[in-house]
Amino acid sequence: MASSNGVLEKGYSSGSISPAASDVQVEQPSLQDTFPEGGLHAWLTVAGASACLFVSFGWVNCVGIFQDYYQSHQLRDYSPSEIAWIPSLQVFFMIFGGLFVGKIYDDYGHAPLLLAGSFFHVFGLMMTSLAKTYYQILLSQAVCSAIGASMVFYPAFTAVSTWFLAKRGAAIGLAVAGSSLGGVIFPIILIHLIPDVGFAWAMRICAFLILGLLIFANLAVRSRTPPTKRAFEIMALVRPFKELTFVLLTISIFFFFWGMFVPVTFIIEHARTHGMSSHLANYLVPILNGASIFGRTIPNAVADKVGHFNVMIVMSAFTTALILGLWLPSTGNAAIITFAALFGVGSGAGISLTPALCAKISPLSQIGTRTGAAYSIAAFAALTGSPIGGKIVTDEEGTFKYTIVFGGVCCAMGTIFFVATRLSLGMKPLKM
Known part of the structure; x- marks a missing residue:
């Protein structure tokens, strides 16, 4: 039976893994498991999740600022490709951590993750403010802080998913908009504070701002469903990859992330090679992230009506x-x-x-584990994309042409696999 918008996308019910027909109603809740779709706790969770995304993905959105700053200051003796490992590892550990964070979330809930993540994220940035050498920056910013960011990033949007079904896209979009706002504010703070108070104090001020927002997030975020502790089994992570749709989605995200982080990392350096002033080039990151507020809210609200996969195909093709x-x-x-x-x-x-x-393609009780499994694969794209781009720039003696081609082709491949994933939703699930 067709949905009201005429689009069919397969999903899972909240209590089983049987296919559901409608795109909007991909999870058919039982009588005892209806989604509130609002209320005080639900919207407080969205607000707290937005704060979590502000300080995690919003902070990671500053990678272009750090790539440019380190090349000109502490790490000027290193190549762009070597420096790119710092932001790449930062993104990698934040995303790859979902493989473990998702399991912990399903077993113990959001609270211990948010508390531990708050400590590691802030502590790592404080140590970055004292770092002088390559390995010190790598360990503090790219490892410690990023692991902490992962512990607040995943529980945030997973908790939001437990409160909403029909409005899930819009709710997650509002939460993720916090990352765009962070990607605007943090670069501007760094651009103005580094010349005035120095790199060390600029990092500390950002760390204190992150601490304040995480205190609010720890108090506001709640998961509607209680944790269900299960004995650890490696098959819980492997089992989703026996489903064709899940495999195709994971490949899609991998290729899209592989290409997407190339512009995020190199847009400032590219602009400078074409004569843009350093002052204006630094504002490209806030411009990019400011515009992404619209990209992280409006398409999600539209997707609730016309299908999340359908909108994703359009937007990934647009990005390519x-x-x-x-x-x-x-x-x-x-x-x-x-x-x-x-x-x-x-x-x-x-x-x-x-x-x-x-x-959309996960049982409610396994959203954390399955999302973490998919993102753990995509993390390797985030890890390698920027260093590959930096190596291409070095080999081409500072020319960005083939780095841009690499990023565009990867996003194109991601789009193709999103189409394949969408087509598989109307097929009988295949065991692989």
């Missing part, structure tokens, strides 16, 4: 077209700024929709 059709030939300030704004919209939708896609 921007990289290859606009960023690749751009040389002037106007074209580069336009690309930054539009790319923020496209990539923002990609980031905010992927948790909803994982939730």
Whole structure:
């Protein structure tokens, strides 16, 4: 039977893993397991989750600022590819941590994760403010802080999913919009504070801001469903990969992330090679992240009506077209700024929709584990994408042409696999 919007996408019921027909009602709740779709605790959870995304993914969105700063200051003796391992590892540990965080969330709930994550994230940034050498920055910013960010990132949007079904896309979009806001505010703070108070105190001020928001998040975020502790079994992580749809979705996210982080990391350096002033180039990151607020909210609300996979295909294709059709030939300030704004919209939708896609094809009690499993694979894309891009720039003697092509082709592959995933939703599940 067709849904009201005429779109069919397979999902899971909250108590089983049987297919559901409707795109909007992909999880058919039982009488004892209805979704509130609102209320004080639900919207407080959204607000707390937004704070979590502000300090985790919002902080990671500053990678372009750090790539540029380290190349000019502490790590100027290192190549762009070597420096790119710092932001890449930062993104990797934040995303890969979901493999373990998801299991802990399902077993023990959100509270211990948020508390531990708050400590590690803030402690890592405080240590970064004291770091002088490559390995010190790597351990404090790219490992310790990133692991802490992972512990607040995953419980946040997973807890939101337990309160909403019909409005899940919009609710997650509002939560993920916090990462866009963080991606605007943190770069501006760093741009202004580093010259005034120095790098060390700029990092400490950011760490104190993160601490305050995480205190609020620890008090506000709640999961509607109680944790269900199970004995650890490796098959719990392997079993989802026996489903064709889950495998295709994981591959889709991998390729999209592989290409998406290339512009995020190198947009400032690319702009400078084409004559943009350092002051204006630094604001490309806030422009990109400011525009992504629209990409992380509006498409999610639309997706609740017309299908999350359908919107994801459109937005990933849009992102691919921007990289290859606009960023690749751009040389002037106007074209580069336009690309930054539009790319923020496209990539923002990609980031905010992927948790909803994982939730859509997962039983409610396994959302944490399955989302973590998918993202743990995608983490290797985030880990290698920027260093590969940096190596290409080095080999091409500072030219970004083939780095941009690499990013665009990866996003194109992601789009193709999103289409394949969408097509598989109408098929009988296949065992692999």
